[in-house]
Amino acid sequence: MKLFQSWKSYFYTLLLHPTKAMVWIKLNSNKNYCLPCVQIDQAVWLSNFSLIKKAIEKELEIAINILHYASFQVERKQKKIQGIYVLEPANLAPEIHDEFWCDRLLTLGCLDRRLKRLQSQIVPLINYAVNICELSAPEIDQLYKLAPYLQSLCCQLEDYNIPETLVHGDLHLHNVAFNEGEYLVFDWTDSCITHPFFDLFDLFFAAKGHSWWVYVQSLWKPNTLKHLRNTYLSQWLEYESAERLLEAWKLAKPLCALHHAVTYQYIMANLEPRSKH
Secondary structure, three states, rough: OOOOOOOOEEEEEEEEEEOOOOOOOEEEEOOOOOOEEEEOOOOOOOOOHHHHHHHHHHHOOOOOOEEEEEEEEEEEOOOEEEEEEEEEEEOOOOOHHHHHHHHHHHHHHOEEEEHHHHOHHHHHHHHHHHHOOOOOOHHHHHHHHHHHHHHHHHHHOOOOOOOOOOEOOOOOOEHHHHHHHEEEEEEOOOOOOOOOOOOOHHHHHHHHHOOOOHHHHHHOOHHHHHHHHHHHHEEEEEEEEHHHHHHHHHHHOOOOOOHHHHHHHHHHHOOOOOHHO
8 A cells, every 4th residue: 555545435326217127337448337436536425415416427427316325435544435326317307207206116115105005004013013012901902993993094094185105214303414505314214105294203293202302392382383284284285275284184193103103013023033032
């Protein structure tokens, strides 16, 4: 290793095809197919999206959006940084609608938690809870009596013209970073396709103590949660009226809790045996 070796950064790109489950690859000088790679002769950290985006666009000769990074490694002895960034082409055709993107994500393996699917998971969830929890006979009976009610709520919420879409699944401020004037939402481990209101767990249940800071704010400013709710719902006015959005919001609250229970049941079921104890 040279005494005064300078840092070098290598960023490999996963450019998603806009309509197919494919990524863009290229033929290198050795006649091998590989992921496009951008080299920058300095240390560039994962959060420097503006510099990385500019370098990638120059190399690929197209406008792109950075979706997230798949990996990032720093080799300090070799003064080398390597990263893999997942991209999509910018300026995608406007005629491609939400349904298309949901279908594409489901084809790629994204979990299906849409309302129809959620209905079918209610009884298995209750069976799972009965098997692992020390519940009394009245409590078990009460759970099973809730099943038709929750299934009915799913059907009612489905009647509203609010498109099901990709949700984060664990959306809170600890999974959001702010850098150079932009927000980055990370840790998409629990992401799935479902009703968008289900991502607002903190807003639904903050007053119950789930988020102590929002709870303190709600005492300090009684209208904080109402204002946040109304601001969020205003983004959906192209789909439903304000009155119907409030109706859907009320229906979504118990189903939001149900959705997260199903998510954690899925996580528990897929843990290694030694991690379950």
